[in-house]
Amino acid sequence: MRFRSLFPYFWLLTLVWHSLVAAAPISVALESDAAIGLYTSFLKDQTSQLKLTDAEAIYKSGKFLQSQSPFLNFGIGSKPVWIHFSVDNPTGVPVTKRLSIETAWLDSIDIYVKHQGINVAEYHLGDSKPFALRPLNSRFFTLDQRFNTGVSDVFLRIETPDPMVVPIYLMNPKMAQHQEIEQGYSYGIIYGFLFALIAYNMTLFIGLRSSRFFFYSLYLTMFMAMNIAYTSHGYQWIWPLSVKWQLWAPPVLMYFYSLSGLLFAIRFLDTKDNSPRIYNAVLWYSAVFGVWLAAAIMMDSQLYALLSAFTFMSLFTIIMLFLGGVSVYSGHKPARYFLLAAIAAMVGAVLTTLSTWGFIPLNNWTFRAVEIGMLIDATLLALALAYQFRVGQEEKIRAEQLAQLDPLTGLNNRRAFYDKTAPLWSMTLRNGRSPSVILLDIDLFKEINDNYGHPHGDKVLVVISNLLKKLIRQADVLARWGGEEFIIYLPETSPQEATTLAERLRSEISNIRVPHSTGETAVTASFGVAPRNTQHATLDSLIATADDFLYHSKQQGRNRVTCSSVSQ
Ligand SMILES: Nc1nc2c(ncn2[C@@H]2O[C@H](COP(=O)(O)OP(=O)(O)OP(=O)(O)O)[C@@H](O)[C@H]2O)c(=O)[nH]1
Incomplete structure (x- = not known):
C-alpha cells in the first residue's frame, strides 16, 4: 500500500526528469547501464510506407513524440515505429559505443546513423533475418558504432507483430559485454536447474509409471523451449538458419507451454474424477485455442497466432489459480502446494508485465521476474509431487494393513495369518525346532x-x-480363523507348553461373563492342540491335525483341550 501511494510522486519525478533531459542528446561520456528511452522520441507510421527521408523530415518538423518512459512500448500488433535519438561526442576523438536493442523477438529493425547530415552507417537487423548475418554474435540486436566528434542522429525503424517493447541501451562495449556474460550465467543456472528437474522427473516417470511426473517434465520442458525461443537463445545456438521457425516458435511454444501446464494440472489434481465438468471445459478451451492457432498458421497470420497464444497463456495462469483454488477448497491437500506454485508463477508474470509497461521500476529482477516465478513454481510443484507420492504410499500401506485385519476383532485375518507364519514355518523346517498350532472354537455360539x-x-x-491377545506371547501369531474360530501359531513350542497354554486359555474363557440387558452370558470354548511332528510337511497339514483334535474336544462334550497325546 505504501509503495502504491508513492506512484504519483514517481510519475511527477519522471515527467520533470523527462522534460529536463528529453531534448538533450546523450553524451558518449555517459557511463550508464540504464535504458535510454527518455532520450528518445518516436513516430508511429500509420501508413507503413515512410522512408528514412520522410521520417527525418517529420522529425525536423517537431512531430515526433517524446518518450515518457525509459522503455518504449507499443503493444502487440503495432504499426511500424520510427525512433530517434542523438548522440553527442564532445571528446574530440571518435568514441565507439555498443547500441543494443534488448528484445529478442523484434522482426525487423533498420538503424541509420547520420553525422552532420551525412549517412555514416546503416544496419538491417531483426528476427526475420538469419542469425549469421548479425554484426555481433548476440541474442539481442547489437552493434558497435563509432561516433565522430559532434552530434550524430540515430533513426531506428522497428516493425513486428509481436509485443513491441523496445529497451534501447547505449553502453561502453566492455560494460555491455560484462552484462551479457552475467546474463549468460544466470540463464545457465535457470536452464541447469530446470534441466535437472526434467531429467529427474522423467526418471521417476519411467520408474514409477505415473503420468503425473511425465506431465510435470513436459510442462517444464515446454517452459524451457518457450524461454529459449523468445530469448533467442535457440536462434543463437540451436536453429540459427531457421528464420521461419524463429518467427513461429514463440506463439507455438507459448500455446504448448500453457497446454502442458493445464494437462499437468488436471492430472495432478485429478480434475477428471473430482470435477468432470471443469475437466471438459478445460479440454474444450484448449481445443478452441488450438484450432485458432492452427488456423492462424495456415492463414500465415503471425499476428493472429500471437493474439491467440497470448490470450491462451493469460487465461491459462488464471485457470491454474482457479483449479488450484477449487481443489484446495474441496480438501485435496497436495493442491495447497499447487496453488502456491500457481501464485508464484502469476506474481512473476505480473511483475514482468508491470515492469515492461513502466508501472514499476524496471531492472534485471523485475524484467526477469517471470523466470524467477517459474523457478519457484517448478520447485513447489516438485514438492507437491513428492508430497502427493508420500500420501499415496501411506494410504497404500494403510489399505494393505486394513486388508489384513479382521474388521470386528482387529485380529489378523486368515490371509495375514498365512503371510506371517510362512517365514516362521520355513525357518522351522531349516532349524528343526517344532512349532505348535492351537485351534479353538466357541461352544454353542x-x-x-x-x-x-x-x-x-x-x-x-x-x-x-x-x-487371547492379552494371554499369548509376542512371538505367537493369533488370527480369527473363521466365524467363531481362532487360531494361534506358537513358534518353537513343545507339546506340553502348548497344551498348558491352551488349558489356561480355556479356563480364562470359561470365567468370562459378558453382560447383556437382562444378565450375563457365560461362555466356553473347545481346543485342538497340534505340535508339529515328522508327518507334517506343510503348515496346512498341521492345522488339519489341530482341527481333528478340536472336533474331538467337541465330540467329548466341549469346554476341553485335546492334544496329540490324547488322540493317539
Ligand atoms: N455374532 C456373530 N456371529 C457369528 C459371526 N460369525 C459366525 N457367527 C455365527 O456363529 C455361529 C456358529 O454356529 P455353529 O457353527 O452351529 O456352531 P456352534 O453353535 O458354536 O456350535 P459348536 O461349534 O458345535 O459348539 C453361526 O450361527 C454363525 O452365524 C460373527 O462375526 N458374529
Missing part, C-alpha cells in the same frame, strides 16, 4: 446369537479376542 442377538454375539467375539 449359535445359541448365544439366537438368545441374545447378533450384536451381543459380536461383543462376545471381541471380548474373547482381547483376552
